[in-house]
Amino acid sequence: MKLVRTFDPKVKVVLDSISPDGIRLPTVQFRQPRMIHADFLTHRVFSRNGRSSRAVPVVTLLEEARNPYVPHFLKNKPGMMATEEFSDKERALAEAIWRDMAEYTRKGVERLNDIGVHKQWANRPLEWFGYIDVLVTSTEWNNYVALRDHEAAQPEIQQIAKAIREALDASKPNILEPGQWHLPYIEPDDYRIVLDYLRNGVKINPTPERQLELLKKISAARCARLTIKPFDGDGSFEKELERYNSLIVNRPVHASPVEHQATPDTKSFYEVRRLSKGREDVVVRTGLDWDHPEEHANFTGWRQARKTIPNEWVPG
Known part of the structure; x- marks a missing residue:
């Protein structure tokens, strides 16, 4: 059955x-x-951030x-799969019912907003009828595409996976x-801004290491709000x-925004030895392996910024 396009996924490869x-x-x-x-x-191998209903102003939604x-x-x-089309009249009725539900929900949310209910509750009912902006960084895409760009997936899921x-x-x-470093949302002008900030703002020596650390922070902050233009507040x-x-x-x-920044890992030669009685150690295995596998997290072969952050998770 031909996939019907029902929305604009607005897919953008931010950085590759x-x-x-x-x-x-x-x-x-x-x-x-x-x-x-x-x-x-x-899809648990993805590092992702999504627009939160707790953050977006009610009037925006x-x-x-x-x-x-x-x-x-x-x-x-x-x-789980639907294949049979409605007649034009039947589909028009279904769409009208859906739009009525959406409008009734919108009016209810408007009333909640009027009496001062916080957006973390007032916005939730609109999620059924709205959209979410999502940012994903990953070294593993094949499984997602194989499962979701497939006729057995829900049509909306097929559409986004295909895009x-x-x-x-x-x-x-x-x-x-x-x-x-892989730094999403960092533009060429940001290097000049960081240099000026270090020299004239905080008045410290703008070493390459300090510049890089600031750029990693700016990238993470922008990933946290998904787009360069913020949903509300100041984007300076x-x-x-x-x-x-x-x-x-x-x-x-709250470490998810620092999962999008990463640098390639290196490999080194290793050998595994086994102690032999009365003889020299015996080499039982050799090869190349990653130098920092504990920093890969859900990536393969890349050192994720999150794994360099103190207290990035709470053990136990």
Whole structure:
């Protein structure tokens, strides 16, 4: 059955890097219906951030809800796949019912907002009919594409997976050497801004190491709010650093935004020896292995910034 396009996924490859070992690390931003986001979360190898209903002003979602997501409805049948089309009249009725539910929900949320209910509750009912912006960084995409760009997946999931696959196929990764960092949302002008900030703002020697650390923080702060233009608040350089500190320096650490920054790992020769009675040690295995595998986390062959952050998780 032909896949019907029902929304604009707005897929963008934010940054595409590849290590000397040929391991690719793309960061992808896209928009999908909020109703399928739970299915997306089952892919645990992804490092991701998504637009939160707790962060977006109620008035923003209320305005978006005037144009709700409306599925291309198919007839019910046993199993998880729908294949039979409605007549034009039947589909129009289903869509009208859906839009009525969306409008009724929007009006209810508007009333909650009018009496001062916080957005972390007032916004939630709109999730059924709205969209979510998502940012994903990963070295593992094949399994997701194989499962989701497939006729057995829900049509909305097929649509976003197909768009992501096409965007990745069209993107050419840049080679990064160990010590060079994959930094989503960092633009060429940011290097000049960081240099000026260190020299004239905090008045310290702008060493390459200090410049890199600041750029990693700015990248993480921008990943935390998904787009360079914030949903609310100030997107200035100083505010980005405040945002980083509120997430990563304060306790407990909210570390997901520092999963998108990474540098290629190196490999070294190793040998495993076994003690032999009365003789010299016997070499039983040799080879090349990663130097910092404990910093890969859910990546392969890349050292993730999160694993360099103190207290990035709470043990026990």
